[in-house]
Amino acid sequence: MIVIAKELVKQLLKKPFTNLFPAKYAPKSIKQFLRDAKEGKVKLNPPVVVPPNFRGKIEYDEKKCIRCKLCTRVCPAKALEYVEKENIIKYHLFRCAFCGQCVDVCPTGALKLTKEFLLAGYKKD
Amino acid sequence: MIEIVYKIGMVPVIAVLGIVLGLLYNGIDRKLAARMQSRVGPPIIQPFIDIKKLLMKESIVPRHAIKWLFNLMPVLALSASLLTLLYIPFCGIGPAFEGYGDLVLVLYLLVLPPLAITLGAFASGSHYATIGAQREMVTMISYELPLAIAIVSVAWLLSMANPSLPVFSLSVISNNPIWNFTTPLSFLGLLIIFIALLLVIPGELGKTPFDVAEAETEIAEGVFAEYSGRNLALFYLANAVRTIAIASLIIAIFLPWNLSTFFNFSYLSLLFDALFFLIKLFVIIFISSVFIRVIVPRLRITQVVSTYWFYTTLIALLGMLLIWIGCCLKG
Amino acid sequence: MKKIADTGNEQNSFTFCVGPVHPALKEPLQFTFKIEGERVKKVDFMLSHVHRGIEWMGTRRNPIQIIYLAERICGICNISHPFAFCRAVESVAGIEVPPRAEYIRTINAELERIHSHLLWAGIAAHELGFDSVLHYILKARERVLDIIEYITGNRITKGIMMIGGVRRDISKKQYRKIIEAMEYYKKQVKKISDILLKDHVVKARTINTGILSKADAIKLCAVGPTARASGVKRDVRQDEPYAAYKYLDVEAITPATIGKETRGDVYDRTLVRLAEIRQSVNIIVECLKSMPEGKIAYEDKIPKLLAELKSVEGEGIGRHEAPRGEVLHYIKLIGNETLFSWKVRAPTYANLLSWVPMLLGAQIADIPIIAASTDPCLSCTNRAVITKHGKHVVIDHEALHELSVKKTLALRKVKHD
The missing domain is CATH 3.30.70.20 (Alpha-Beta Plaits)
Structure with a gap:
């Protein structure tokens, strides 16, 4: 109980571990959000960098x-x-x-x- | 006459304030728990969004349910929770219905929402809800004992210090901070009782580790299994308001100080008192609801009973004993 | 797939269903309990909601295509299934795997064990209602997934197995990052052990919950950590060393080997799994130290390998100790491009029946953690759905035997034609 409490308090003071891709909270309208991102009105958080030799498309x-x-x-x-x-x-x-x-x-x-x-x-x- | 108008006028104000604060603190609660778990968590206004969504949705009544009971219980739960708030000092001002009810009435009102949830769950005719309702009743029976012991010892302490006071009146309790009447020994006893009460809160609110009635992984939200739409929204609101009510009750008994008694802010004092109250509320909710919730797993129902009937009751009785000895030595 | 254990009376008990869709279950499975108060008096369960016909698909593909199909039998053990399949094909074709490839296979298998056991520990905590630990452990698990991605090119579907070797080498440059991650896990697993094994509330929930006695474990043919936690020293890596395990000294971990009392409950299963993470970390470090240079595959050119496999005839069995227990692949080749027959026995299949003694007498609150404690992977297990007019049908032993005889006769006919 004490170990986890200590770890959790430590985590409270740190930034969240979650990768904030593409935005912190879900936008009201996703289509509008993507349009805005295309026009440069909002900035998308970048996805995690993949290592070399990644198998993608x-x-x-x-x-x-x-x-x-x-x-x-x-x-x-x-x-x-x-x-x-x-x-x-x-x-x-x-x-x-x-x-x-x-x-x-x-x-x-x-x-x-x-x-x-x-x-x-x-x-x- | 003016008094009655004032009282009636206070009802919607307190109701709206209670609901808004309840949802806001629920949001903060979720956010803090998420940050402790290294998550981002929902936005703080998420409970408002949830309620808005739930209110828009259809309320489905199961085929085997007793319809009127099933639909009535959410309303009863919310109204009982709001009514509790009217008898408790709230936001730095005295109880709205001062003089018409005391601590004993508040205790009875606090029992009503769980009772409503239980009845609603039984009325829904689902197996999961039935098991949840049985568990809710058992939890209720188990936390009432330490709660009653704690409240009685506080009143006892007050009556021994000042026999002429109506000791169960909440405005009396909050105007005479009980810590003033203590000797070192009864101070310790009071502290122990405070801790016992903090342990009772998660049980009252159905938070982990005492959330056996709505255990998600075991019986799929148990008592709320069949509730949806508007009915579920009302239960959520009731729970949010009850959180505020219970925390305010603890504040009224144990942390009744106002800033305006120490400093003089003239006409701003009301505002500062309200802000100070909100901070106290945050501390109580953080300790008893958020922190306990994240550091322990859910207990079994048998373990809930033994925790409350044995350990917490023992703690509360120890506190009571210390208070008694302390007061006797003084007397 | 039906087992009824009957005790208790019919009065004041009621039927309680868990599943096929239930928050406690990550995959479809239907439990039917007879409950008295909060106690389980009777257990019955039903599977096969997610039968996918993978074995049937396998008989329409060539062995190299099947590697990727085998990988998709299970998301978590997706080294284990191709590993066992490749071993089966290799044993039929008489292909010898180069030593370096064996080491790389071992490293990947152990990385998979680490991430699977960590995931299990997180899920177990969630079943106990301990969500903080779920998030804490899943955060720790990211590191090993990153390492897997770094080595193989993808986080989950690794695609590194090949008949006669592996597809990707681990270069000297990559060693440092892997060893750093292993150091991290040595520290992190100690913390997780403190949280899950020393916490009083967790102990109160797990000790003496879901007990599987040693006799029952042997009788019901339990495998993997489920059997080992009951004190059965059974581990393919120890009993029949293969790949790089034959160069290393691997010992099956039971509570007794760590110096703890064996009860065979959920606590012991947690204990064994966490100890196995430590063991895997040591194996990986050891492998990186002693890995020889050389080829990583028996044959680099896939078309050439395919042509060679075309002419192979015979049947073979491949075994591998997956994180959940022993996985077994049986194949039969008849000199065709495609497989004649392919049979998979996933570890969960062997562990299913051990649920019955575990769940009898348990409380409702313990059902999720007991069901999760064998680390069930049901979609891997589902091998057949028997339906009649669109409805599930339960087949008893005699009828099943009759059907099998019919099928065998039919198959013999096909071969002679």
Whole structure:
């Protein structure tokens, strides 16, 4: 009882541990808040910095791709799909498990891991 | 005639003040608890937002509930809590209904809201609420004993010092700070009783570790399990007002000093007294509600009973004994 | 999945349900109790609200894809499941794992044990109504999650396991940060132990609550900390050393090994788990010290590995000591790209029945902490839902046996075709 009381009083005097991303309190209207943030009226608290080698959203470079289809074979979530008609590898972000295996197998470096992890959006693609 | 008008006029003022202060202190309570746990916590006005939301929502009455009882009890709880406030010195001024009721009446009024909660829970017909109501009754029975001992010993001390006074009258108690009548031994006894009363508050308010009646992880908010919308909002308000009422009662008995008795601020004295009262209120609520709540886990119902009937009662009895010995030695 | 223990009379008792949705339960599970006053007289529980058909999905994927599927069986033990699966595949294919990879696997598994046990301690405190400790412990847990993110690239789904090794090396530069974190945990775990093991009120709630005797633990096949807290010295890392554990001296922790009395109650389970965090910290430091240089995978090129696995035939079993107990994966390969059969036995499955002796005679107030004390992970456990016309059906032993025989015959037929 005494140990926890001591720790709690110590914490009372310190700043909260919570990461205040993107704002301290929920705004009244989230859409308005995002619009204001875009115009620079309000400042967003930055998210936590991710370490190097973070596995985030995958970037696909169509020009480098040789269509070997290795990535579609190793992808555990079937997030990469070869579309015959357009001769293109299609990346389904909402299925992706961010394992980074496709990046490992890609012989030309057409696929790359980025640090982007804020992936919520209004549309599915 | 003017007196009656004044009394009636005070009713809405005290009611509004009690509700606003209750919610404000609830917000501060939540914020402080959050900061102690290294969280940001809700904004201080969050309870107002909660109440506003709850008032807008539909009150759902379960199919098996006794409808009139289920809907009546929140109203009863809130009105009883507000009524308590009218008999207690509040914000540096004397009780609004001075002379029409004393400490014993206040004690009875304080029992009413838990009773209303219990009845409402039984009327809701839910298993969780039934278990919660049983637990609430047991908790109520257990904390009443140390509470009664503490109050009686305070009155006893006063009557021994000054037999002619109506010792249960709250304005008398608050105008004659009891610490003035103590010898060293009875001072110690009074201090012990003060501590016992601080332990009773979390039980009265249903805060951890004595929140067995609404234990969230066990019986899903127990007594409030079936309440929603306006009814739940009324219960929240009742609880907030009761917090203020109980803390004010403790202040009236143990910390009755006003700044204006020591310094003379002329016409500003009322304001300073009110501010000083708010600080005292904060201290009492912080110690008895926030601090105790964050440092202990919830007890079992059997442990609640043994804590109150055995340990707290023992503490209170010890205080009573010390007061008696102290007064006898003096006499 | 049904067990009824019947005592007490029918009069003045009533039925009390906890779940499938209840604040005390983090995952769906339905308890039905017969209650007399505040005492539990009869226990019955029902699972399978979150059956996901993962094993079925597995038979439509190649082994390397399954690693990531196995990772998603459980959010918390997501090194354990791929670890056991990889060991199973390796045993079938006869793949030898390079020593450095074994050490890295061990480090990751122990990091996972630290964060899982810390999370458990927080949840247990929450079940006791001690939210300050929940927040305090979760704050401490952030550090190990940061280390996991630093090593593997993500906080929870680590994606580091690969058949025949691991996918990412731990470079010399990263050692310092890991060792610093371990020093932090040595201090922090001591504080948490003071809070959870020496606090009088917590002790009053946990000692002699939910007792599982040693005989019951052995009879009901309990695994992991649940069994060890009852005094059963059972730990895969000790009994059948694998990975880097064979180079280290790992001993199963029971209350007796720490010099405490064994009661088999919730307090002992807390004690064992906190001691295991300390043990894991020591293992990680030891591993970092003695880690050899060398390759980190049997085969770097995944397509080549896949081609090799295509021609493998046979069945294999992989075991691993997950934070909750022994996890077991059985696989069968028949020279196809996909698996023929995959069977997972999560540790919670073995621990389910030990709930019954624990809960009998307990108070309502103790139900959440007892249910949480085995650290149940129900969505990992759910293997089958039996429905008839859209309703849950309970199947008894004979009917289940008959169904199994039918299924085995059908499978044999498929193989011969």
